[in-house]
Amino acid sequence: xxxxxxxxxxxxxxxxxxxxxxxxxxxxxxxxxxxxxxxxxxxxxxxxxxxxxxxxxxxxxxxxxxxxxxxxxxxxxxxxxxxxxxxxxxxxxxxxxxxxxxxxxxxxxxxxxxxxxxxxxxxxxxxxxxxxxxxxxxxxxxxxxxxxxxxxxxxxxxxxxxxxxxxxxxxxxxxxxxxxxxxxxxxxxxxxxxxxxxxxxxxxxxxxxxxxxxx
Amino acid sequence: xxxxxxxxxxxxxxxxxxxxxxxxxxxxxxxxxxxxxxxxxxxxxxxxxxxxxxxxxxxxxxxxxxxxxxxxxxxxxxxxxxxxxxxxxxxxxxxxxxxxxxxxxxxxxxxxxxxxxxxxxxxxxxxxxxxxxxxxxxxxxxxxxxxxxxxxxxxxxxxxxxxxxxxxxxxxxxxxxxxxxxxxxxxxxxxxxxxxxxxxxxxxxxxxxxxxxxxxxxxxxxxxxxxxxxxxxxxxxxxxxxxxxxxxxxxxxxxxxxxxxxxxxxxxxxxxxxxxxxxxxxxxxxxxxxxxxxxxxxxxx
Numbered sequence: 001x002x003x004x005x006x007x008x009x010x011x012x013x014x015x016x017x018x019x020x021x022x023x024x025x026x027x028x029x030x031x032x033x034x035x036x037x038x039x040x041x042x043x044x045x046x047x048x049x050x051x052x053x054x055x056x057x058x059x060x061x062x063x064x065x066x067x068x069x070x071x072x073x074x075x076x077x078x079x080x081x082x083x084x085x086x087x088x089x090x091x092x093x094x095x096x097x098x099x100x101x102x103x104x105x106x107x108x109x110x111x112x113x114x115x116x117x118x119x120x121x122x123x124x125x126x127x128x129x130x131x132x133x134x135x136x137x138x139x140x141x142x143x144x145x146x147x148x149x150x151x152x153x154x155x156x157x158x159x160x161x162x163x164x165x166x167x168x169x170x171x172x173x174x175x176x177x178x179x180x181x182x183x184x185x186x187x188x189x190x191x192x193x194x195x196x197x198x199x200x201x202x203x204x205x206x207x208x209x210x211x212x213x214x215x
Numbered sequence: 216x217x218x219x220x221x222x223x224x225x226x227x228x229x230x231x232x233x234x235x236x237x238x239x240x241x242x243x244x245x246x247x248x249x250x251x252x253x254x255x256x257x258x259x260x261x262x263x264x265x266x267x268x269x270x271x272x273x274x275x276x277x278x279x280x281x282x283x284x285x286x287x288x289x290x291x292x293x294x295x296x297x298x299x300x301x302x303x304x305x306x307x308x309x310x311x312x313x314x315x316x317x318x319x320x321x322x323x324x325x326x327x328x329x330x331x332x333x334x335x336x337x338x339x340x341x342x343x344x345x346x347x348x349x350x351x352x353x354x355x356x357x358x359x360x361x362x363x364x365x366x367x368x369x370x371x372x373x374x375x376x377x378x379x380x381x382x383x384x385x386x387x388x389x390x391x392x393x394x395x396x397x398x399x400x401x402x403x404x405x406x407x408x409x410x411x412x413x414x415x416x417x418x419x420x421x422x423x424x425x426x427x428x429x430x431x432x433x434x435x436x437x438x439x440x441x442x443x444x445x446x447x448x449x450x451x452x453x454x455x456x457x458x459x460x461x462x463x464x465x466x467x468x469x470x471x472x473x474x475x476x477x478x479x480x481x482x483x484x485x486x487x488x489x490x491x492x493x494x495x496x497x498x499x500x501x502x503x504x505x506x507x508x509x510x511x512x513x514x515x516x
Contacts, residue, residue, distance in 0.1 A: 031391065055394025067389035069382055080382055083394040132394055 001037075001193050003186050005136065010158070010168040012178040012199060014212065015188035021171040022064055024188070025138050028169075029061040030054045041136070056084040058135035065144060066125040070114025074105055077113050077124055081131030090133060098127040101157055119150035123157070130161065137161065138169040143177065155181055175212040179203045222350040228463045229357040230418065235443030235455030236364045237411035242441060243449035244368075244377060245404035246384025248303065251310030252412050252440045254292070254317050255285040257431035259413025260420040261321060264335055267344075274345035278417035282410040288313075289409025293402045302387070311437065318432035325428050333426040345421040353422050360418065361456070364411055369452045380404055384450070412440070446491055448498025457500050 001024075005011045013021050026032045028039050030051040039047040046054050069077050078098055082091040099106040102123045108116060113124055122142055129137055139158065143151040155177050162168050172178035179185045182199035187208065195202060202208055217225075234256070242248050262284045263277025272280075292313045296306050325333060340348045347353060371377045379400045382390040391397050420426055430436065439462075447458025465487055469480035495502040 029392065031388070050396065050398075051391045052394045052396040055392075060394075061392045063389055063392050067386050067392070069385045069389070071385065072378075072381070076378065080378055080390075080395075081393050083379075087394075128393065 001188075001191070003193065003196075005167060005169055007135075007167055008162070008165065009183045010162050010170060010181060010199075012170045012172055012182040012185040013188055014172055014175045014178060014185060016173070016212075019188040020191040021188055022140055023191075025061055025140050025169070025171055028054075028059065028138065052083075055132055056086075058133065059138070060129045060132045060134035060136070061138040062125050062129040062140060062142070064140035066118075066121045068113045068116075068121050068124050068128070070112065072113055073110050074113050074116070074124055075109040077128055078105075078131050081128035082133075084132055087131060087133045091131070094131045094133065098130055101130070101160065102127055119146050119154070122146060122150075122154055126154075126157070126161075130166075134166055136167045136169060138171070140171050141173065142170070143172060143174045151177060175208065176203070179208075219350055222354055224463065224467060226350060226354050226357055226422065228459050229354070229361050230415070230422075230459075231439060231443045231463060232456040232459035233357060233361045233364055233418075234412060234415045234440045235447065235459055236361070236368055237408050237415060238440050239444040239449060239451075239455050240368065240371065240411070241404045241408035243444055243451070243454070244372065244384065245380040245401055246450075247401055247404065248307045248441075249310040249408075249437075250307040250441070251312070251314030251437050252408075253432045253434070253437040254288060254310070254314040255409040255412035256416040256419070256436055256440065257314075257317060257321065257428070258284050258288055259416030260426055260431050261333075261416075262413070263417040264333060264420045264426055267335065268333075273343055274417060274421055275343075278345075278414055281413045281417050285409040285413030285416075286406045289405040290402060293405035297398050297401050311434070314432055314434070314437055318428060321432060322428045335420060335424045335426075337424065345417075346424070353418075357418060360414065365452060365456070367407075372452060376400065376403065381450070442488070446488070446499060448500035451498070451500050454498050454500045457503075458498065461499055 003011075003013070013024060015021055023032060027034050028046070030046065030049055030053075034047055037047075038045055041057055041059060044057070046057070046059065049057075069080070072080070078095060079091065082088050082094060087094065104120060105123055105127055108120065113121065116124060126139065126142065129139075142154050142158070146154065151174065158168060158170065159181055170178050170182065179199045179202050185197065185199045185202045186193050187195035187202065195205065195207065197205070234252070238249065238252050259278070259281035262281035263272075263274050266272035266277040266280060267274050292310065296309045301309055335346075338344045338346050340346065340352075379390065379395050382393070382395060383397050383400060387397050416431065419431070443458035443462055444455045445458065446462055447456065448454030466484055469483045473480040473483050491499065
């Protein structure tokens with residue numbers, strides 16, 4: 001499998017359950033070690049670095065199923081996101097940026113994160129990722145288990161984050177929405193890429209229409 | 216003037232509160248449940264005592280050196296378990312295995328020279344030799360140690376390091392996704408916890424003035440150390456103290472008053488423990504807070 005992401009892009013990787021999307025993100029983030037091949041960021045090998053060093057280089061993953069810390073407040077969750085040294089220095093700025101993107105989180109700043117709704121928890125997870133000052137933000141199934149209205153809102157915010165200069169790698173089962181807003185997309189089946197191309201272009205592809213969209 | 220018995224009971228309460236607090240740093244805050252803290256405890260006791268007997272090193276200095284030995288053992292065992300991703304029950308069992316290894320090692324070693332246990336030569340009351348005829352002195356020493364460790368826990372719980380530990384405890388994968396070096400912070404918790412536990416070992420040695428391998432490295436002490444923290448409330452600053460008060464008093468009361476037949480007191484003791492774990496899994500401290508919170512809620516509405 002080979003894939004590349006250019007700076008400033010939104011790239012989607014779509015595919016069914018078990019196609020290897022999450023494993024791909026974990027391999028980039030250094031949580032699983034690839035048995036072969038390489039992960040490079042601007043020419044630097046990432047696949048031998050420990051996870052926290054990869055985060056320091058601006059490659060940040062928002063894990064599937066949100067994985068917020070339920071017993072901590074919203075604000076504490078966000079502050080924990082500012083872990084790399086350079087992110088810690090810019091914590092106040094990052095925090096106001098997250099408040100701007102997600103005004104609801106500001107309202108709930110002192111609430112325990114476990115009491116948030118599913119959509120709010122997803123916003124918190126994304127906000128927490130932003131606190132690490134990513135240049136590449138990897139989102140694993142942000143639409144998982146959310147109402148269509150909320151999904152729409154989340155995807156709009158992802159676009160805004162991208163417009164601010166953050167490159168996005170999006171892994172999704174929601175093929176329609178994710179390809180629709182991506183510059184480029186890859187289709188993953190059984191661990192290999194079967195299709196690649198521009199986002200809207202892929203949406204028009206006959207294989208995708210029958211296999212994923214059922215039209 | 217309280218009787219020596221009352222002072223002894225108070226010393227034991229503070230002593231187990233201290234050990235529970237030391238365990239709590241690794242087990243409660245960083246969420247790494249060690250079942251073998253006897254390893255650090257025994258190592259601390261034997262380091263200071265052997266240095267004292269053979270080289271005349273003051274037990275105070277021996278205490279610090281024992282603490283360092285504990286750190287080395289903690290880093291070694293922590294490196295091996297965390298490096299290979301051992302979590303939960305697997306980590307607990309590996310720690311148990313380390314303690315058992317040390318127990319057998321010391322048993323073989325000590326049974327040659329000290330088959331009846333390692334006695335510390337009696338000098339009477341001497342601050343330099345960490346020996347006092349009057350138990351009251353020990354009370355103040357362990358009180359200071361407990362206050363120090365409680366203050367440390369209080370500070371750590373509110374620090375960045377504490378937040379990282381709790382993040383690792385609640386969800387290690389998410390913590391790593393934020394760029395927290397989980398391996399390094401778990402080792403740090405291990406080192407601090409091992410250091411403090413080893414200091415407790417020296418205190419025990421100086422208080423009882425005789426060391427018996429099975430008492431210092433045995434499973435019994437590992438369990439007693441973590442019980443005060445768990446029963447009181449793991450991951451809370453005052454949990455170990457609350458747990459130690461409850462456990463030591465319970466143990467005394469059952470021993471003195473429950474005498475239907477031999478061993479019945481231990482059955483009652485075990486039964487009460489089971490009830491606490493079933494009905495107050497968060498610990499006694501949380502159980503005490505619950506009615507208080509309910510009252511506060513009732514008053515505010």
